[in-house]
Amino acid sequence: MPTWLALPEPVHHALLVLAPLLPLLLALLGAHAASARWLVRTAPLATLPAWLLVFAGPAERAWPDLLLGLVLGIDLPRSAWLVLTLLLWTCATWFGVTYMAHDEHRRRYQFFLLGAMSGNIGLILARDPITFFSFFALMSLMSYGLVIHDGRPGSLRAGRVYLGMALLGEMLQFAALGLLFFEPAAAAMSGSGLTIDQLANRDLSASTIGLLLAGFGVKAGLLGLHMWLPMAHPVAPTPASAVLSGSMIKAGLIGWMTFLPLGSAAYPNLGASVAVLGVTGALMAALAGLLQTHPKAVLAYSSVSQMGLMISAVGLGLIDPATGKLTLWIVLLYALHHGIAKCLLFLSVGLRTVRPMRGFETTLFWSGTIFAAIALIGAPFTSGAVAKSHLKYLVKDSVWIGAPTLGLFLTAAAAGTTILMFRYLATLRRLQPDPHHTAPARILLPWLVLLLATLAATPAAAGWWAKRGGLPPAPMLDALTLLLPLLAGAVLYALITRALRLDTRTEPVIPPGDLVAWLHHAWARIQPTRPAAASVAPPAPPSFSAHPALARLARLEGTLSRWATGLAAIALAVLLFAAMAWWTGS
């Protein structure tokens, strides 16, 4: 990691703390009404210390008095994650300054957005497990406020599912991190002061790996744990959706990269299941996404699909240590490509609703959006082509017996992405602009920055990381291989759209959140029917607190206190006393 900006050591270390802390401080300041107005405008500047950190070279510092031994640091791979994260956060919050300017609750939005930003930056810099876990939790909890921002019933339901699954993920991570401390060869008995390097990246037991995979898999949208994602991402305000789907979703991957022993040990069975889960998720999400009617829901499923590809790459890395070393960099490259393109596509949805466009602007908007879409598909000469070539290289390089099949499925998933992007463009075209909003032209600036990044960032990073980091020199796939999924996807899209009459539907065939939504319907069906409420109040959401089992517990409790348990205890005591007297007497 080169140093472009030489800083005195104390300043450098202060920046390590300030990078995650400044957004959090601004979030808290914003809760105070008087300072809220100028804070809403300056939110993108909260990323400034973290940006400086990117250019200031490697650093690490421990503060043993803080937390259970706080260690923060930055090295080359982390600075790469940080660049991706900061780029998206800066553009999305910048976009939000204009986009959310007339929102009734923009102070609240600002609070949760900055809080989540703090968590996202902090977890990249964390070098000890407790700090990582803390920032991860901060990000997850703050995002809840973004998901339920508009307060509609659908958002509240999405928020409940999101929070439930996020907390489940936290619990699994908690157990996994606990087990890490007791892995063989763990350092001496001490609950604190151990860095991630001392704990992880060693030969871990399968149960620890499993818990790590599931715990961070919730955030990464691992198949079976992904249901919250298509529910929560679309309902958040658009700038928040963009960072949720572009950046925060990657925190799960960062967790895996941080704790899994990629490149130092082999886990053939676990790795194979992860690879299969990943690619299955990629295909199924493509199908489910096709059946959506809102462009943001289509994009959310596309995120699940794209994450599936990255997850299967992690699976390959677990199978074989030789591949594992490459996995980190290839996944990083893919995440960069996907994050930027996805963020831009989300902002396009926002632009479409608040910015009435005509003439050159319309041309620019559609060509930019379509370019990002075909980049995501992986057409030749786009960032997708670079990322996909590296992914294919990883598959070819793998010793796993299933790798060739996986390669085929990856191509199928690319066709799935094509279908999704067509669907996205179709739904975006049908989206009606919001007549109440006419955003000024400056709202286009962050979008343009992202467009430039879509063009240049991934190829530039690939060249650079190949030279400085550990990215393998993957040969570019030929145009035919890249175009095949595009053509196949286009044909399939035309056929399916015709068959299912998708053009005329206003309700999604599969509700966002698939499994959870179905479970919800099933649950509603087996519930005893309640008498219809007389008022027009919306039906109460199914709640734990009204469950009959809890009422039964309450009755038991009543019995307990009626029995005057205390008196019974005294009687027991007297009996025991008699027994004791007899005992000691004899």
Next chain:
Amino acid sequence: MIPDTLVPLAVLLTSFITGIAILLLGEDRVRLRTVLNLAGAVLKLALVMLMLWGVFHGHAYQTRIPFLPGMDLVLRADGMTILFASLSAVLWLLTTVYAIGYLEGAPHRRRFFAYFSFCVTATMGVSLAGNLVTFFLFYEVLTLTTFPLVVHRGTEKSMKAGAVYLAYTLGGSALVLVGMLWLYTIAGPFDFTETGVLGDLFAQHRIALTVIFFLLMLGFGVKAAVFPFHAWLPAAMVAPAPVSALLHAVAVVKAGAFGMVRVVYDVYGISLCDEEALLPAFMVLAAITILYGSLRALAQDDFKKRLAFSTVSQVSYILLGIAMFGPMGTIGGLVHLVHQGIMKITMFFCAGNVAETLHLHKISELKGVGRRLPLTMGAFTVAALGMIGVPPLAGFVSKWHLGLGAIESGHPWILAVLAASSLLNAAYFLPILRTVWFDQPDTPWPAPEGGCRLEASWWLLVPPLATALLTILVGLLGGSVLSPIHWAYLVVGREY
């Protein structure tokens, strides 16, 4: 400077004399009473801090008073004492401040504050007790002095709750008394000793000492609200908010939990308990209580009642930590003694503020209260997140060590209990936070009385804000010498 032998006694006297003086003063001497209360609390805090410094540097503080032939009353400060005593001293000061604000203009304040002081005297006695007799004596005084506080309002409901409280706690005390006397017939007089005093005796009196162990633990378990002896705690909710705060955070439930700590570590010795397999039953009991309390909390709409069932659940974390054999579990249990106190007292202060300023008692009425009481609800939010175990707050530090303890002692199923409990905590605390911050109130809130610029008076605001800050700090400064977790490490180093 006070000689080391008198410091423990002085700690007791600061609040005892305050109580007597308040009784002697007239009901209407408000200002002098306030000064006395605060002076007593500050003085006690200073003395406890002195002891803390001393114990850290290896001083021995001990007061020994002849009581019965062969039985002395012993007051002394060891590591565990400091943990409990500094918690009590800090929280007593804050609760006194809060109670002065809360009861402003209410009748019978003389009686209230006098018993309040006696109650804290007893709590301090429990923490300083150097042997089982002394412990039991103060433990009983605590029961008797909290009764007038529980029934303070004098309504029929509160009298009933007081009766339930007495029935349960006296029943529990009876068990402890039997166990204690029986133990003395076998082991003779003894002081609390690190790593235990029984040693070889256990092999000779295996059955008797096993029965005694269960008598003592279940007896103390009544006050610690262990299932199925917990029903008095939610009933005692009728007490005024400062009393509930003290009952739940420091005085009564903690005295029970502290009793169990003393029995396991300083009477039987943790190694003996482990060898003789005395602990697994209590681990299961703690797990049941943790889940049961959480499930019951889910169904409560009454604000204070939900908090009460949450206490039932949370106090058993301490028992869980005690019942696990291994330093990490012990650390988790001991530190939760402090952490649970800080967090739960914040919540009761906040519930009290809501009741006092807006006269709301039900969770379903709290829509949008955050806008009217932002500081109060901010403090509540911190405490609730801490209870759920969000890192790096106080509750997380406890749960983290309990989790490590579970793995260390070879009971990974405890991890599942901790996870389930955390999810349940989230399920009953997070809806409160959502309704408070996100929902719109049905009707606009009345303006603060008397044109007050703040949401409530300073007396009512400072205590919850201070404890909320502590909830953050004990986690944030977890690695520093001043943190409770550091003390727990120190204490546990002497027990294993």
